[in-house]
Amino acid sequence: QDTMTIGITQNNVGVDSYQTTYESAFIDAAAANDAVETVVLDAGGDVARQIAQVEDLIQQQVDAIIIWPTNGEAVIPAVRKASQAGIPVIVTNSNIAEQGFDFVASFSGPDNITQGARAAEIMCDRFKALGIETEAEIVQISGQPGYTTAIERAKGFEDRLPEVCPEVTLLETQPGDWNREKSQQVMEAFLVKYDSIDGVYAGDDNMGVGALNAAKAAGRAGDITFVGATNFAVGYEAMEAGDYWGSIYQSPVDDAEAALQTAIDVLNGEDVPFLNYFDTPKITQDNMGEFTKPVF
């Protein structure tokens, strides 16, 4: 069999190091495989551009399309077009809505709802260990408004927390836009507003570290349990330093490799599960030794 051409359209590469690392991991993985050629595109966060890219990939007659949706519903018609053109579509990182499942060969990525839920569990366990699970008050700093990942993580967290720690109060949620600096400002305001904050849940470690910086500056970091998600190198280091409690370990390299492998498997006619989650385990100061430091 000659080479297969796989096109990928990513969400927004420049926006954070997760996506950038994903891209380079993807390119590396493809380069390592002689049977694969790739067309790598980036939608820059713009749905219209992403749909145009899917159309372009169809027009270029690639063998399979991997899509990291900017919007899990808006891309469905474009995905339908691909499937009508006989091109299998693999969704990566965050899934598209159910209506589109008919047109998709497989999904590969993390389960963000579960991630949120696990973060809630980490937080709750910590409070129990500290013996403050009946009175603890926390704040949440969510990701960029409107992004599926941000929404799902917040939802997973908010749904799970009352189940495990019903007496913990979530004081307030504000978005930190995946941005360390923005998150730091949000946390500064929280610190002024609330005299007692026992925990901070941040939608990713970048924002978590921003919040940590704010708390440190206010001299209140010691009283607060910080839990993030998508363990970044900064988060890992902060955990090493004992400032930051826990996070969710999610590797963009795994993410990218899983997506490419799924596409290859689909093209080779192998049986792949429809929901192809890769594991995103809890990581805390207690068990961090089991994990290597993230490269991003």
Place this chain on the structure above:
Amino acid sequence: MAQTTTFTAAAPPDDAPVRKPRSQLVVQGAIWGFVVLELIFFSVAGRFLSNSDTAFLDLDNMLLLLKQSAPIGIIALGMTIVMINGNIDLSVGATFALSAIVLLDSMTWPFMQALGDWAIPLAWIFALATGTALGFVNGLVVWKTGVDAFIVTLGSMLGYRGLVFMYNGEQPTSHLNWTLVDFAEAQFLGLHTATWFLLGTALVLWLVMTRTVHGRNAYAIGNNREAAVNAGIRVGPHFLLNFMLIGFLAALSAVVFYSESGSVNPNDGMLYELWAITAVVLGGTKLAGGYGSIISTLGGVVAIQLLRKGLGYIGADTETVNLVIGLILIAVLFLDRQLNRKGSEELKT
């Protein structure tokens, strides 16, 4: 008296009072020249760099190009008029998103669902009305407060975006209606629905700007606002109309695009204002107002879309795309300036 009669009799100087008019063709054609350059470059470079089996200049690809130009294109066409007026509208991206939300959400309202497919035209009307209303607010504020349009719309860019989020929180608003999608994906005489809307809008606006009193007044106002006021043109209402028009067109763009995609993120349309303005300026419209052309804006839109498409086609990575798009913008501006030079006799100011 006798003496002055000799003045009249005196031969006027033989170099005519009319200066050499600048060649409209060169000036307005510049952007199309650039489009051709891009086409040549990407087809040649694509031979070596692309992993694709189809040629860049493939007819289908060019038809897609037009279709993909539609969302920003329709907005840019409206922006041309606003900019010829000497104003600017930075809120179009947010207007686009809010109209899209109304379009999609309205179809889920109980009474609309009862209407079956008749809900579709009604939803369009709601969306277009939303856009027009947002434009109306901008126009009214500009008219009544006298605050510069740049500032007014910079503010409403934020404010309208706030409304977008208020509508549905951070959730996307979705309603996938396959009838609608099929309509939006249809091709008539080879052109996609979106292309028809783009070209139709261009034609109508071109007629408005070249043939109607409103269009000519738009040039006059942008060119010399004081003169227009002195001549009795009602500048305020004129601005209002044009802001409503661009609001309408931002909504039309949303209608065309979201009919096909069926879901809107609250972040959608961000930066569209900048892309639209870029297209307009690439088309040669003066930022200060008073000069510009609808057709050239179309060229600007195509040039941008071509650039995005072509860079993807030859496999440029994200950072290169950013760098190149930025530098090309500047290069086009530079070229345009060279073409517009009046020669070495020009006054150096």
Place this chain on the structure above:
Amino acid sequence: MTDATPVLRLEGIVKTFPGVRALDGVDLELRPGEVHALMGENGAGKSTLMKVLGGILQPNEGRILIDEAPVVMTSPLEAKGKGVVFIHQELSLADELSVAENIFLGELPRKRFGRVDWTRLYATTDAILKTLNVRFDARTRVGDLSIANQQMVEIARALTVSPRAVIFDEPTASLTDAEKVVLFDVIEDLKAKGVGIIYISHRMEEIFRITDRISVLRDGQYRGTLRTAETTEDEVTQLMIGRSLDLSRSPVRHALGKVALEVRGLSCGHLYRDVSFSVREGEVLGFYGLVGAGRTEIAETLFGLRTPSAGSIRVNGDEVRIGSPVDAIRHGIGLVPEDRKGQGLVLGMNCRDNMTLPQVDDLSTGPFVSDGAEVAIFDQYRDRLDIRTPGWRQIVGNLSGGNQQKIVIGKWLSMRPQVLIVDEPTRGIDVGSKSEIHNLIRDLAAQGYAVIVISSEMPEVLHVSDRIAAMYSGRIMRTFAAEEVTEDSLIQAISGLEPEKVA
């Protein structure tokens, strides 16, 4: 004609701006078929009064009556609707539009669906242009016209409707004699149709040639109305400035120094060709010619704003390359440009800062600008040029046209450049200040400076110059010494007629 009911009457008009009482109870009466001159010094309130009449400004007090019925005019549109047409002092045109569109600005002929009736528009316009005897057509882009022709477009606006009253605010400031004649014909026609005309000008000879009555304003107050036929220039001047002018002071001729500026074979594309002349210290060289003769372009070249295609420039005998105004100033050359609004002034900046702009570096002590020194310069030239302003903090854009011009002149006089070029220095300047500026130019020469005066007013050139270069179509046709020049020979030279042919 004399005692018909007035078309227009103004009663007790008061208009104040912050810090300025521009109009203080002004009355005016305009009869049908009369040409009524409005005179006054710069800043007397003429333009303000007309803006009130044209619906551009609202008076604080007073009434406007048309056909003896009080009216309120809140916009130019309303004024136009009531038959009042206003030809502005400052050009008020849209450069990018055609002549026709400009003439019918705000009232383009329509077809159905708001479409412009181009056929009718161009036909009507061409008919109007024909009566004006101009050499451009309805489709010409206004930006491609010379300033004088733009002024003609402005004037053509008066002919589009059948007005009751037409206001001309200094229409001749940038016209040369040929166009003036056309303008006066237009005015005659309007007059014959029974239209009342208000005519503002600082040029006495025009006033006495075409007007029937003269009303005078002074410091925003109405000073009276005179019948033109029964008065004299001196009487009008007296009313305007409260004293009579000694116009008899004829220029002192004095010994000339070395050659300060010498130009040889200078050319700039098609703008002008092979121009050679020189100016000595203590000498005033006049440049006279028809509009478009290329005088301004020569000045701009000497000031480093245009690159010559051939020729040389020598300052004090040394050949110099002048690439920018910075170079020009370093070589001691200054230029009072002809377009004060576009080139002369930063309208949003105050009077003092405008005046000291070219020398702001020299006026600083250490790294800071020196307020004291600047104010001193401003005060000195405000007094010398009689600039009417509440103070140096006033924004220049709020000054009257003539006072703005004085700021530009003050800017360069205070620089004391070795060679000063003044392009149309007294455009829009009142009679009193005009003779003052002429005196200043002569005084400057007397102190050993070289001055080049570009003017389209023959009396001015004749009055201030030691020698006169007559230009025609980009060439210097002849250079006259003041003693030998006659009006006729000058006219012949600037019309391109060879002296032999005339003789």
Place this chain on the structure above:
Amino acid sequence: MARQGILVAFAVFMVVFALANPRFIDIGNVAGVIRSSAILGVMALGVTFVVIGGNLDLSVGSMMSFSTIVVLDLHDTLGPALAIPAMFALTLCLGAFIGILVGYLKLNSLIVTLGMLSAIHGLTLMWSGGKNMDIADKAGTWFGIFGRGDVLGIPVPILIFALLAVVLSVVLSRTPFGRKVYAVGGNGTAATFSGVPRARVVFLTYILSAFCVAIAGLMQASRSLGSQNTVGQGMELEVLAAVILGGASLLGGAGTIFKTVIGVLILGFIQNGLLLMGLEFYVQYVVTWVIIILAVWLDIAAKRSRLWSPIA
């Protein structure tokens, strides 16, 4: 007083917020807001010069990301003492490039800086490979003083902002250069006719802007000792909003440093005040919208002494 519409607006907002939540005027909070506004503020100071000179600068956000990433990266390779001047040099090169394009080649500043927004973002991604940039040894460097340090109990960012504001205010209002910036922005042609080297003045405003961006980048890097590539993204519009709020005219020729500072503080306090009220972030957007328009409207209405309908 009538001319200081912006100050009145500022006072009103402060009182309203203080009534809503007394902690708003807590000294710690006020200092906190000013400190976190300082980065935006320093950038706004530079942009004020550009805007008064009649141009725009939309590249500052992207340029700030660049200088932050660069100084953090060089910190670990060259050491802080060399990293800082190296970063300044690189940032000033970018400023000079824009200055040449806009000043000497007279290209439209909106489009040039928009292009540079994108191009510099590309450069930043190339430099970092898209990765976050963090200082390895955060505890062992003195680099943190610019963003985290105190002098006599006053946070260093506030000191830098205040000092720069005073210096630049003097430059703008008291030096020949400042005068020329106003002249060039007010009427470039007339400035040229008055012997003002227009191209050079415009060029220098961009150099100044880049210099301020470099300082902002330094403060940013020092404050977080690590950063994302997108740290400054979107700040160009906030900066512009602050400058406009301060009453600088987009047509050029008008504006002051003092008012820009007020504009910066208004934006900072709005954001903080609304956060303290616990309002959703999107309410912030709407309120900011209303406040920007009200403030500018009041400001210009006071100048023309008429509220409504200045446009026919």
